[in-house]
Amino acid sequence: MPFTAPDCPAVKGFIETSFVDWKGHLASVLFLGGCNFRCPFCHNRDLVLNPGGLEDVPIEYVVATIRKYRAQWIDNIVVTGGEPTIHMNLFGLIGLLKSEGMSIKLDTNGSNPSVVKGLFNDGLIDCIAMDVKGPLDRYSRWCGLNVNERKVRESIEFIMECGIDYHFRMTVVPFLHREEDVYTVAAELQGAKDLIIQTFRPDVTLNPAFSRIKPFSADKMTEIRANVSDIMSKGKTGEQERSPRLGTVGSEHDQENLYQ
């Protein structure tokens, strides 16, 4: 069936099939350019800082491809960024994908709760993944610029209560985060379904100084994930969270050095 492209944001990247972008699903992935955060550890540097320098993927190509895959086995699509919710015409794009019979997962940094609520109210999203950057009381520190922490809290509360599938994720960055910061986030999200702890990737970073940071070892990440799981499960049973035993990660002084 031919279609007329609606007003929608430029697509800056397209992965036709992915096993890792929607937990438990095989999905296609659409990348939108631009972001209203500047997380120093971000590995989508060009997409965030210079989306105009990246070639557009024609929406006609995206639709033809998802039609081809849908006839076979993929009917899931992840809309990610950058930050998708900064685009006023996001509704047009997701509406188009929905009309093609796709289930949609939205990746967001939680800065625009009204957009997330609008998409939910219009029945346009089936899953939300929100990146939580660090403890809420110092949120601007993790995001590289001043952030409205109230809106981030509002997004978290909405996502936990709206009734569709969701995931919270946190990328753990040595020297930016102290180990106890991870557990503070877990405690702040107690009662949530999950908190996926991701390993920092230093290969490309928005702040070049961060590419010098070594990620935690696999063993350390396993330990952190186990402690987070413990804290989250105590929240589910109503038990009071206790701080796990902390290892040495980096001093406040080390953290400051990365911003010089």
Ligand code: SF4
């Ligand atoms: S990591 Fe931060 S800067 Fe990068 S896309 Fe996500 S919210 Fe934007």
